[in-house]
Amino acid sequence: xxxxxxxxxxxxxxxxxxxxxxxxxxxxxxxxxxxxxxxxxxxxxxxxxxxxxxxxxxxxxxxxxxxxxxxxxxxxxxxxxxxxxxxxxxxxxxxxxxxxxxxxxxxxxxxxxxx
Amino acid sequence: xxxxxxxxxxxxxxxxxxxxxxxxxxxxxxxxxxxxxxxxxxxxxxxxxxxxxxxxxxxxxxxxxxxxxxxxxxxxxxxxxxxxxxxxxxxxxxxxxxxxxxxxxxxxxxxxx
Numbered sequence: 001x002x003x004x005x006x007x008x009x010x011x012x013x014x015x016x017x018x019x020x021x022x023x024x025x026x027x028x029x030x031x032x033x034x035x036x037x038x039x040x041x042x043x044x045x046x047x048x049x050x051x052x053x054x055x056x057x058x059x060x061x062x063x064x065x066x067x068x069x070x071x072x073x074x075x076x077x078x079x080x081x082x083x084x085x086x087x088x089x090x091x092x093x094x095x096x097x098x099x100x101x102x103x104x105x106x107x108x109x110x111x112x113x114x115x
Numbered sequence: 116x117x118x119x120x121x122x123x124x125x126x127x128x129x130x131x132x133x134x135x136x137x138x139x140x141x142x143x144x145x146x147x148x149x150x151x152x153x154x155x156x157x158x159x160x161x162x163x164x165x166x167x168x169x170x171x172x173x174x175x176x177x178x179x180x181x182x183x184x185x186x187x188x189x190x191x192x193x194x195x196x197x198x199x200x201x202x203x204x205x206x207x208x209x210x211x212x213x214x215x216x217x218x219x220x221x222x223x224x225x226x227x228x
Binding site: 006040041043055094097104105 | 149164220
């Protein structure tokens with residue numbers, strides 16, 4: 001089945017120690033998104049790629065960066081995690097923007113714990 | 116920008132009860148409308164969608180109708196099951212060229228046997 005895969009499902013890191021989360025997709029979608037979801041809150045968009053074009057949300061902290069080396073993979077790098085970065089990180093994909101192509105499909109998420 | 120007002124939870128229902136979760140939105144143009152469901156410890160799953168006025172999205176016994184005149188997209192199910200216990204998010208996405216889902220705060224549903 002075509003899907004969005006996130007690894008690992010659970011990640012523990014130490015305060016200030018860089019961490020990378022990964023996402024892959026078999027849907028061959030053009031757009032990939034990273035969301036942050038804190039406990040009992042709605043997901044918040046951090047950034048997204050349309051193909052290789054990177055789009056950063058205005059309020060995404062500089063501590064968060066992303067890479068998309070090819071269509072299938074996208075990475076979220078947290079350079080110096082703080083306690084406030086503990087959250088569920090969700091990857092999503094969509095075929096395109098706009099009507100007909102805008103449905104976003106989510107992966108299972110990576111739960112990040114910062115000690 | 117878009118905004119969503121979603122029924123506050125938590126909502127607790129007995130099995131086989133009727134479910135309504137209200138959602139109203141403000142958005143520019145003609146947004147696509149989505150309901151996502153999140154089971155405990157999981158990512159979001161698309162539950163249903165509607166892309167134009169009067170469209171009805173349906174899936175797994177859930178339904179929602181795109182009501183442009185009232186800017187609403189209420190979620191309904193005639194008979195809930197324990198397995199429907201989850202958090203439900205309403206989310207409009209504005210039209211061509213747009214990519215940003217505006218999520219409501221989520222409504223936690225607990226169904227008891």
